[in-house]
Amino acid sequence: MRKILLSIVLFCFANALLAQVTATQCNQAVNICSNASFGINPNGNGTLPPSGSFGNPSNATFPMTGVGGSGCLLAGALNSTWMIINVQTTGTLEFSFGAGPVNPQAGCYDWIMYPFTTNTCAQITGNLVAPVRCNWNSTCSGGTGIANIPPVGSNAADFPPGLAVTCGQKFIICFSNYSSVTTNVSLNFFGSAQVSCNPIPNPLTLGNQTICQGNSVNLTVTGSAGNTYTWQPGNLNGNTISVSPTVTTTYSVAGSGGCGSVTGNTTAVVTVNQSNANFTIANSGPGGAGDPTPAQQCLNGNSFNFTSALAGGTHQWNFGPAATPATSSAANPTNVTFNTPGIYTISHTVTNAPCVQVITQTVQISPMPLATVTNSNPICGNTNGVIQISNTSPAGQTVVGFSVNSVAIPSQTVTGLGPGSYVISMVNNFGCTFSLTTNLANIPGITNMALTSVGAPCTGNTGIINVGVITGGTPAYQYNLNGGPFQGGTSFTGLAPGTYTVSVIDINNCPFTKTITVTGSTPPTNITFTTLPTACVGNTGVLGITGVTGGTAAYTFSVNGVGSGSVTNNLAFGPQVVMVKDVNGCTFSLTANIPIVSGPTAANLSITPAACGNANGSATVTLVTGGAPAYQYSFNGGPFVGSAIQGGMLAGPKNVVIKDINGCTLTVNFNVGNTGSPSSAIVTLTNVSCFGGSNGGFSLTTSGGTPGYSYTLTPGNITNGFGVFNTLAAGNYTINVKDILGCVTTVTTTIGQPSALTLTLSSLQPSCNGGNNGTVTATAAGGTSPYLYNINGGPNQAGNNFSTNISAGAYNVTVIDNLGCTLSQTIAVTQPSPITATLSTIAANCSSSNGSASVTASGGTPIYTYTWSPLGGNGSQTSGLTAATYTVLIKDTKNCTLTAVATISAIPGGTAVITNTSNITCFGAANGSLTANMVGNVTAPLSYSWSTTSTNQTAGPLGPGNYTVTVTDFYGCKSTTVGTVTQPSSITVTPGGSAALCFGQASGSASVIASGGTPGYTYLWSPNGATTTVTSGLAAGVYSIQVTDLNNCVQTRTITITQPTSVTINTSTLTAACSQSNGVASATATGGTPAYTYTWSTGFIGQTINNVFAGTYTVQVKDGNGCLYVLAATVPNASGPAIGVNSFTNPSCFGGNNGIATTTISGGTPGPGFPIYNWSNGQNTGTATNLLNGVYTVTLTDAAGCKASASVTITHPASLTINVSGTNPKCFNATNGTANAGVSGGTPGYTYAWLPAPGAGGSSATP
Incomplete structure (x- = not known):
């Protein structure tokens, strides 16, 4: 059940301004709009006239009411107020009374809405107009209104659907708060249709502005709600526009009403103060033609001129520490240089009070390529010099082209160069060129070689060639002979006669060749001679050379290695080696034997004994065998005399030496006997069987004297009684024979031995090399003949000649005499050298018979004979030969043969x-x-x-x-x-290219690889006219390349140089709140070549700068190719809110807490949950209540975090005091007493209540 409650009078807010609604009757309705609040008179004024029939809960249905709604406002509703809604734009009308997303207002809000014209009020009273929407709020909660989607916390039954409206329509609402629970009712419009608080257009207001050149400013016009605005110049729309005039400009704005009616015009002047920091960049350096752009220069020779767009004002330039100068205050600085590569930001600040502008641009200093060269000078006067280019550029550079003397080269190695000066150039990917000059000097070759030769006589390989002084070239030298391996030595030995080619190379392989001849000669082939034998005593043999066959006179001779003339004396018995040497040093040797003359071999003696031991014995040599008369004799060591008789000898052993006329001697031992004493004689004598043996002996027989003989032998001093002595060596022995009476007779004897066995060996060579018909001859002497012989331990033979299977080699010969005595010796059997043949031929021309062959024989035993087959012929040469194989049989003096083959080749005529x-x-x-x-x-x-x-x-x-x-x-x-x-292949032209790094920039390059045709190409690019394989500095477009080979054959191709799209920079900003550094600017680049780097004018590198003040910031975007783009982003400033305490109510009583302070706000940034109020006493609404006496501060925070504060002083009245005085009744029970109340403090306008009555309500009480 609805209850009627009284409340304190509330007030109405329109356009957020509190105003009391006094429209208690239809014809008093006021215009109202979003977002308003209004008051309702709580005293019941404005009750709808009972004569009006405003609807019936039982017959109002959807869409008049909400779904399940209870009906419409009835006649007689309490606390009513009337309001008019003016529709400014076509759309859907939606609003709410007392509804909201949090804690909707309580109250029994009933209302009804009609179309409104000037006659509507009368029509309502007369029930002549039908309502369009209404509501009877049965739940007294959640608010009400019209909405397609009711607000959160509301009841759908209390929200009929939104109403489609058109611009210019008006509606009137009668609103009743039956319960009077809340008389401060909120009203919100949230549909697409806009409403106006005042249908009468407000005048347009617009203020003038002053800016600095290059800045922008916002122009904001105020007028009626729902207006649309058109600005000139620019034909711009909106109540706020941003403009950036470069000169002072007048802007006009025209406002149109919500339904198209013009509501007014006004103008504003934007005054522009000049402070233009723009500037241009020019190249002032010597390398300008080679630099890609004025703002992109190569390190070497870089130099910049900067020209300001504004001549006036003050200028401050900052080029950075790498520049010279680093700063400048000139308006147009010139010749600014940078000492290291890099991208540098040039900052130009122009001050033209009060305006200051800063403009930055970048310049790029491109690094220079670096190179060193290694030279190999041309040698031997040839064009074989080499220049090796080494790229020593720092990392990050790419060399795109090399050239020598301005001619492009395909690689870093340049070959085929002669002496001279060469300019080496290289271009890097930044278009910078580095050049250096290098020189090649010729290293001369060899110009002469001195040669000498030593002949090769005797057809042997003993020739020598010596290399002398080398003229020219570079040591060390090496030499070869006839194309053989090279050697460091300067002599070639072991050469046969002939012509030789000597080549020399120096350390650089420069060659020189020369020929020289080694001469030769024929050696001696035989020696004829005579000999004379040697005597048996001394070397008296003689050898006389009677002639030499072959060789070249004059000759020299040697015998047994000792130089001699043609006659050699004093030679010993036996073989003598004779050698002849001709004038060329050629030698021939043979062996000659010197015979020996033999001496005496035997003698007969006649001996006369001595008588009785006296020296009267004698001996006579009666016959000498052998030797050569006349003879001489020496008895018992005496001198040689011609007499063969020696007397006066004592008994005993004696000897005689017989010497012939040649001095040959024979020694004969004999014994002179003794008569008259015992007579003793040798009865047996055994000589030693072999020379040097000890198997001799003898025995004696004795007669006469007195028997009882003893025998003493000397030497040896051997005594026995037998007279037999054995195991004696050869020699002379004396035997003293003593009889028993001491008479002595002496016997001498000699035990003989054969002469020492000697063996002389000689040999004859086999006839032919490798033959076995050689002979070995053994001649024995001494010992005891006859002799037996064997060779190499074979069977014994009586003959001294061995001729079976005797080939060259060593042989051991043993002689055995008649007594078995042996002697062995070894002899070497030589052989002739093998016959060799040197053939030379002259080929026959094709099938002609003009060939010839010749042979030179050596070895074997000259002289040679020749037999050719199959054509015959017996000379060393044969001719008239056709091409074929021929044999020649070579036979030497000993019939040794050799067959050689000569092949006559056919000369094919070339x-x-x-x-x-x-x-x-x-x-x-x-x-x-x-x-x-x-x-x-x-x-x-x-x-x-x-x-x-x-x-x-x-x-x-x-x-x-x-x-x-x-x-x-x-x-x-x-x-x-x-x-x-052959024909050259078709010229193949393969162009390639690199896109321009940046949009609109001439930084592309094109290259071409040509093949086919005849190398030695020339190139012509069109349209830029370049003539190298690589052309750079190209803008996007189509280029043709014409390649002409060495034979002037031509091939043409085209290539398209592309470019990246232009970099587009989109910026976004977040407003800086209340002039704080909490703004945000962000840039996003597209196009160009990712990845991007962002450099802001603050120096920050990144896509987004945070925490910045309001203002204009430039962002420099560099894409992946280093292309630079600049855009400005303006961070606006959101002014902070303003708050004031526009009304307050002091406490009604001293010490009371019913004070109230109400705020009003403007500006700031709205947002969900904002603004936030923070009172110093902890309250958080726009109106602080229950306030005591004191000072209160409220702080307002908007959605941007901006704050504003206001204070209010709440005072309470003075403490209420009352002093009561009075007069007593004059009589008992009289009523003429008085009472007076004296009141102070509080709030005057006192009322009094006296108890008990009578209290008349005044300050005095009287009966």
Whole structure:
């Protein structure tokens, strides 16, 4: 059940301004709009007239009411107020009374809405107009209104659907708060249709502005709600526009009402103060032509001029520490240089009070390429010099081209260079060129070589060639002979006679060649001689040379290695080695034997004994065998005399030496006997069997004297009684025979021995090398003949000659005499050298018989005979030969033979060769030719036969292909060869390119690789006219490259140089709140070449700068190719809110707490949950209540965090005091007493209540 409650009068807010609604009758309705609040008179004023029928809860249905609604406002509703809604734009009308997302207002809000015209009020009273929406709020909670979607916390039954409206419509609402629970009712419009608080257009207001050049300013016009505005110049729309005029400009704005009616015009002047910091960059350095742009220069020679767009004001330039100068205050600085590569930001600040502008641009200092060269000088006067270029550029650079003397080269190694000066250049990917000059000097080759030779006589390989002084070239030198391996030595030895080619190279392999001849000669081949024998005593043999066969006079001789003349004396018995040497040092040797003359071999003696031991014995040599008379004799060591008789000798052993006329001697031992004493004689005598043996002996027989004999032998002092002595060596022995009476007789005897066995060996060579018909002859002497012989331990033979299977080698010969005595000696059997043959031939021409062969024999035993087959002939040469194989039988003096084979080759008349080929110059042409000749053993004239039927030496013109030619010489010798005429392949042109790094920038490059055709290409680019393989500094576009080869054949291709799209920078900002550094500017780049780097004018590098003040910031975006783009972003400033205490109510009583302070706000940034109020006493609403006496501060915080504060002083009245005085009744029970109340403090306008009555309500109480 609804209850009626009284409340204190509330007030109405319109346009957020509190105003009391006094429209208690229809014709008093006021205009109202979003977001308002209004008051309702709680005293019941404005009750709807009972004569009006405003609807019936039972018959109002959807969409008049909400779904399940209770009906409409009834007549007689309490606390009513009337309001008009003016629709400014077409759309859906939606609003709410007392509804909201948090704690909707309580109250029994009933209302009804009609279309409104000037007659509506009368029509309502007369029930002549129907309502369009209404509500009877049965729940007294959650608010009410019209909405397609009711607010959170509301009841759908209390919200009929939104109403479609058009611009210009008006509606009138009668609103009743039946319960009077809340009389401060909120009203919110949230539909798409806009409403106006005042249908009468407000005047347009717009203020003038002053800015600095380059800045922008916001122009904001105020007028009626729902207005639309059009600005000029620019035909811009909106109540706020941003403009950036460069000169002072007047802007006009026209406002149109919500339904298209013009509501007013006004103007504003934007005054522009000049402070233009823009500037241009120019190249002032010497390398300007090679720099990509004025703002992008190469390090070497970089120099910049900066020109300000504004001549006036003050200027401050900051180029950075890498620049010279680093700063400048000139308006137009010149010749500014940078000492290191990099991208530098140039800051230009122009102050033209009060305006200051800062503009930045970047310049790029590109690094220089660096290189070193390593030279190899040309050698031997050739064009074989080499320059090796080494790229020493720092990391990050790419060399895009090399050139030598302005001619592009495909690699860093340049070959085929002669002496001279060369300029080496290289270009890097930044377009910067580095050059250096290097020189090549010729290293001369060898110009002469001194040679000497030593001949090779005797057909041996003993010739020598010596290399002398080398003229020219560079040591160390190496030499070779006849194309053999090179050596460091300067002598070549062991050479046969002939002509030799000596080549020398220096350390640089520069060659020089020279020929020299080694001479030769024929050696001696035989020696004739005579000999005289040697005597048996002394070396008296004689050898006389009577002639020499072969060799070259004059001759010298030696015997047994000792130099001699043609006659040599004092030679010993036996073989003598005789050698002859001719004037060329050629030698020949043979062996000659010197015989020996033998001496006496035996003698007969007649001996006369001594008588009785006296010296009267004698001896006579009666016969001498051997030797040569006349003889001389020496008895018992005496001098040689011619007498053969020696007397006066004592008994005993004696000897005689017989010497013949040649001095040869024979010693004979004998014994002189003794008569008259015992007579003793040798009865047996055994000589030693072998020379030097000890198996001799003898025995004696004795007679006479007195028996009882003893025998003493000397030497040896051996005594026995037998007279027998054995095991004696050869020698003279004396035996004293003593009889028993001491008479002595002496016997001498000699035990003989054979002479020492000697063995002389001689040999004859086998007739031929490798033969076995040699002989070994053994001659024995001494010992006891006859002799037996064996060779190499074979069977014994009586003969002293061995001739079976005697080949060259060592042989051991043993002689055995008749008594078994042996002696062995070894002899070496030599052999002739093998017959060798040196053949030389002269080939026959083709099938002609003009060949010849010759042979030179050596070895074996000269002289030689020759037999050729199959043609016969017996000389060392034969001629008239055709090409074939021939044999020659060579036979020496001893019939030793050698068969040699000579091959006569056929000279084919030379070889047909193509001496000149003129190939086709360009692919598809037919201008080739071939020239033939014959080389080798050629005899003119020559004839030619081509497969094209041509008989000329040169065939042509020819197309590509193989051609056969047969060449015939004078002898009819033919040779065929094939020549090939080629054509170059079609020129292949493969262009390549690099896109321009930046949109609109000439930084692209194009390159070409040519192949085919005939190398030695030239290049022509169009349209830029470049003539190198690489051309740079290209803008996007189509370029053609024409390649011309060495033969002027031409091929053309095109290439398209692309470019990235232009970098587009989109900026976004977040407003800086209340002039704080909490603004945000962000940039997003697209296009160009990712990745991007962002550099802000604050120095920050990144896409977004945070915590900045309001203002204009430039962002420099560099894409992945280093392309630079600049855009400004303006961070606006959101002014903070303003708050004031526009009304307050002091406490009604001293010490009371019913004070109230109400605030009003403007500006700031709205947002959900904002603004926030924070009172110093902890309250958080716009109105602080229950306030005591004191000072209160409220702080307002908007959605941007901006704050505003206001204070209010709440005072309470003075403490209420009352003093009561009175007069007593004059009489008992009289009523004439008085009471007076004296009141102070509080709030005047006192009321009094006296108890008990009568209290008349005044300050005095009287009866």
